[in-house]
Amino acid sequence: MPNLGAPELIIIAVVLIALFGWKKLPDMARSLGRSARVFKSEVDELKKDGKPVPSDAAKTTVPGDVVDADAERRAAEARLADAERRAAEARAEADRLRASSSAAAPTTPTTTPVSSTDDVRRDTTF
Template sequence: MNLGPLEIGLIILAVLLLFGYKKLPDASRSLGRSMRIFKGEMKGMKDDDVRGKEEATTVRGQLAPPAAASPTAGAPDYEAEALAAEARAAEARAAEARARADAARSGVTPADGTR
């Protein structure tokens, strides 16, 4: 699908008519912030995946028991601990995203200096 100069001009004109020239900078700034937050969350998810795989192979500096081995009575449940850690990390990421969104709405820069 090739867009020629006429089609691009019509799209720009329609956007200007719909939003007005005064609101376009705010809309683009908001879109940029949203993309930055989304990009940061995706990076965080990738980092959590890497950490989760590392935790699955080593727990507290010791090798985790193989999956085929039967758990013994009184042994720690590594899988439950990993799931709980993942849940806590997800809650922390969600709280951080809410704080950043609140800060963006109020126009206040977060304490860590990120935007």
């Protein structure tokens, strides 16, 4: 291989600048450096015989609790049964209140007379 001196390097630099432009060369050099770093890390990984090495994230992750799906389902069913029981109690209370209010109320609905200045009809029946 011939020796590359200063004139040859200058000619190569001028050709690169002419081909890729002055603004693209720093980006290309940066990209080439990143690629070299990735290549080096992959070579280092192959030297370790493919033994998995835990990542930094794996070292700092807190282990979680094991979830028992059956226990979760039973707890959800218990919450549903409790909610249904409370809803039934609320309906029974509402029915009781309706029955007691209808027994105390007169049988004919009463309305207040509407004056000519009133735009709203007032009805006391429910």
